[in-house]
Amino acid sequence: MGYIVGIDGGGTKTEAVLAGQDGRVLAFARAGASNYQLSGTDGLRRTLEGLVGELLGAVGGGEVSVLCVGLAGVDRPQDREEVASALRGLGREVVVASDGEVALEGAHLGGPGLVVVAGTGSVAWGKCGGKVARAGGWGYLLGDEGGGYWIAKEGIAMALRALDGRGPETSLGGRLMDHLGLSRLDQVVRWTYREPRPDRIADLAHIVFEAADEGDYVASDILYRAGRHLGELVLAVARRLGMEGGIKVATVGGMFSRKERLLPAMEEVLGHLSPTFSEPLLPPHMGAILLGIKRLKETSTTHEGNP
Amino acid sequence: MGYIVGIDGGGTKTEAVLAGQDGRVLAFARAGASNYQLSGTDGLRRTLEGLVGELLGAVGGGEVSVLCVGLAGVDRPQDREEVASALRGLGREVVVASDGEVALEGAHLGGPGLVVVAGTGSVAWGKCGGKVARAGGWGYLLGDEGGGYWIAKEGIAMALRALDGRGPETSLGGRLMDHLGLSRLDQVVRWTYREPRPDRIADLAHIVFEAADEGDYVASDILYRAGRHLGELVLAVARRLGMEGGIKVATVGGMFSRKERLLPAMEEVLGHLSPTFSEPLLPPHMGAILLGIKRLKETSTTHEGNP
Numbered sequence: 001m002g003y004i005v006g007i008d009g010g011g012t013k014t015e016a017v018l019a020g021q022d023g024r025v026l027a028f029a030r031a032g033a034s035n036y037q038l039s040g041t042d043g044l045r046r047t048l049e050g051l052v053g054e055l056l057g058a059v060g061g062g063e064v065s066v067l068c069v070g071l072a073g074v075d076r077p078q079d080r081e082e083v084a085s086a087l088r089g090l091g092r093e094v095v096v097a098s099d100g101e102v103a104l105e106g107a108h109l110g111g112p113g114l115v116v117v118a119g120t121g122s123v124a125w126g127k128c129g130g131k132v133a134r135a136g137g138w139g140y141l142l143g144d145e146g147g148g149y150w151i152a153k154e155g156i157a158m159a160l161r162a163l164d165g166r167g168p169e170t171s172l173g174g175r176l177m178d179h180l181g182l183s184r185l186d187q188v189v190r191w192t193y194r195e196p197r198p199d200r201i202a203d204l205a206h207i208v209f210e211a212a213d214e215g216d217y218v219a220s221d222i223l224y225r226a227g228r229h230l231g232e233l234v235l236a237v238a239r240r241l242g243m244e245g246g247i248k249v250a251t252v253g254g255m256f257s258r259k260e261r262l263l264p265a266m267e268e269v270l271g272h273l274s275p276t277f278s279e280p281l282l283p284p285h286m287g288a289i290l291l292g293i294k295r296l297k298e299t300s301t302t303h304e305g306n307p
Numbered sequence: 308m309g310y311i312v313g314i315d316g317g318g319t320k321t322e323a324v325l326a327g328q329d330g331r332v333l334a335f336a337r338a339g340a341s342n343y344q345l346s347g348t349d350g351l352r353r354t355l356e357g358l359v360g361e362l363l364g365a366v367g368g369g370e371v372s373v374l375c376v377g378l379a380g381v382d383r384p385q386d387r388e389e390v391a392s393a394l395r396g397l398g399r400e401v402v403v404a405s406d407g408e409v410a411l412e413g414a415h416l417g418g419p420g421l422v423v424v425a426g427t428g429s430v431a432w433g434k435c436g437g438k439v440a441r442a443g444g445w446g447y448l449l450g451d452e453g454g455g456y457w458i459a460k461e462g463i464a465m466a467l468r469a470l471d472g473r474g475p476e477t478s479l480g481g482r483l484m485d486h487l488g489l490s491r492l493d494q495v496v497r498w499t500y501r502e503p504r505p506d507r508i509a510d511l512a513h514i515v516f517e518a519a520d521e522g523d524y525v526a527s528d529i530l531y532r533a534g535r536h537l538g539e540l541v542l543a544v545a546r547r548l549g550m551e552g553g554i555k556v557a558t559v560g561g562m563f564s565r566k567e568r569l570l571p572a573m574e575e576v577l578g579h580l581s582p583t584f585s586e587p588l589l590p591p592h593m594g595a596i597l598l599g600i601k602r603l604k605e606t607s608t609t610h611e612g613n614p
Contacts, residue, residue, distance in 0.1 A: 006312050015397075020557075022416060035444075037497075058454050064328075064332075072494075075493075134471075135470075135471040135473055136465050136471065138464070138496055138498070139500060141460065141499060141500065141503055142460065142463055142464045142467060142496060142499060143464060153448065153449065156449055157445070157449045157450060160445050160449060160450060164442040164443065164543050165442060165543040165544075165547045166439075166442055166443075166540070166542075166543040166547055189445055189446070189449060190344075192448060192449060193446060193448065209388055233471075233473070233475050235473075236472040236473040237472075239472055240472045275378060
């Protein structure tokens with residue numbers, strides 16, 4: 001009777017927990033990114049080997065019955081097989097799931113429902129009747145509508161449109177310059193291009209929220225459009241899964257610390273589906289633990305079924 | 308009586324011509340980028356020194372009466388002074404103008420009018436009653452609406468929205484995959500992020516034009532929106548300059564090789580200003596020559612006025 005290890009491997013950090021077979025958490029560990037598409041399966045194995053060693057060390061050693069990893073970009077069966085084979089031996093069983101599956105499993109304890117993320121980027125996942133679907137998550141150049149990068153970028157762009165005479169007046173330009181300690185808007189443009197990392201630009205999103213709070217129409221409109229985009233992500237997933245009224249939507253990510261600015265527009269888009277919004281019941285790494293427990297049960301059922 | 312040198316210094320190439328005081332072109336030379344904000348005024352001086360030497364060599368030596376340079380990012384008087392002082396000595400007189408001024412001067416031979424560019428990016432300039440105004444030109448992250456990068460990026464994004472179930476069906480995804488020799492749309496996403504240079508992505512814009520030609524509604528809509536954006540750039544400039552009906556708009560850049568896809572939407576936006584669209588009468592480096600001739604006339608008038 002070994003432990004279960006659940007891992008949420010993301011593009012900036014990897015979180016791992018070790019639990020008993022009853023799901024009780026006994027140890028927690030954290031490492032950097034585990035983006036196997038960038039670092040390769042070897043890099044992923046090294047990261048996870050380190051984490052599993054640290055977790056087992058914290059409980060004085062033992063055996064891992066199931067290692068369950070949630071990762072972005074393992075949507076096709078061959079991706080999962082490739083990753084699972086690279087991780088062979090880190091647990092008696094190795095389960096490779098998508099980042100969406102572990103998030104959904106944690107957020108709704110395995111029941112049907114959706115998760116919508118508005119952090120630096122944006123994405124929605126849903127699960128219903130054993131099917132999982134995703135919308136968005138295409139990154140800062142091709143998508144991420146309604147996420148922090150998008151909100152901040154729209155804030156700068158609308159300030160520039162006001163400067164141009166293309167858009168309505170807004171306090172956003174002045175606020176951005178004040179915040180960055182710059183005296184002209186074209187310096188904000190240079191600041192943006194100097195190092196166009198999405199997270200660096202997303203850090204300016206709070207300025208759009210502040211401007212909206214103080215009555216700036218252009219800023220309010222950006223947040224209204226953000227909310228509609230996030231609603232459309234949820235709507236697309238719910239439709240593809242054939243979900244009907246009463247959908248459960250878990251909201252994740254920094255932008256939802258200001259729910260009141262986003263949920264009304266999301267509700268407008270989703271009205272007929274009567275959504276209820278909540279925090280996830282458990283985080284993604286605990287979703288991985290739940291998937292691990294399920295795998296253990298299946299395995300033992302199969303064994304019991306054998307003569 | 309020396310020569311006039313006119314230079315159009317851009318972010319990818321620098322074009323220079325040498326002309327007699329009657330504007331007759333006697334030599335042409337070309338060099339790489341002359342972005343002084345990236346390479347500094349020293350880099351700019353080296354580039355222009357080389358070009359002037361090459362031009363004078365081609366005509367067997369002589370003297371430069373006026374060197375007139377059009378550059379991006381010299382909008383403030385202190386920028387111009389800084390650049391002019393770095394270029395001192397390359398001509399008896401040195402005139403530093405913005406890229407917009409030399410383009411306008413060439414396109415409308417010094418008369419009032421506008422220039423709208425839709426190449427990789429987008430920008431509009433206008434000149435009327437001695438005032439020059441610009442709109443757009445904020446680059447691929449914050450603007451460039453209606454340019455080639457924007458058109459291609461929208462093409463990929465709309466294909467992804469169709470895949471998500473967020474947007475209407477379109478042939479764009481299949482066309483992009485065929486063109487790039489890829490079998491899945493997420494590989495197009497990886498292709499995009501692998502090296503997100505605007506010009507590399509802008510090279511896909513022709514796929515959107517082709518899809519529109521073959522009746523793809525989503526592609527036609529992208530080009531319609533591109534045209535409206537380009538119209539808004541022109542409108543903003545015309546408004547700021549107080550221009551009334553009968554504006555002259557010179558169109559520049561690769562996207563206008565397919566004018567019929569862009570002009571109708573531009574005309575919709577600009578209807579009340581009764582625009583007439585045409586090619587520029589002369590290119591920007593010839594605009595620089597015209598500005599150089601003007602400066603010579605002013606100088607000689609001033610001298611004549613002196614006792």
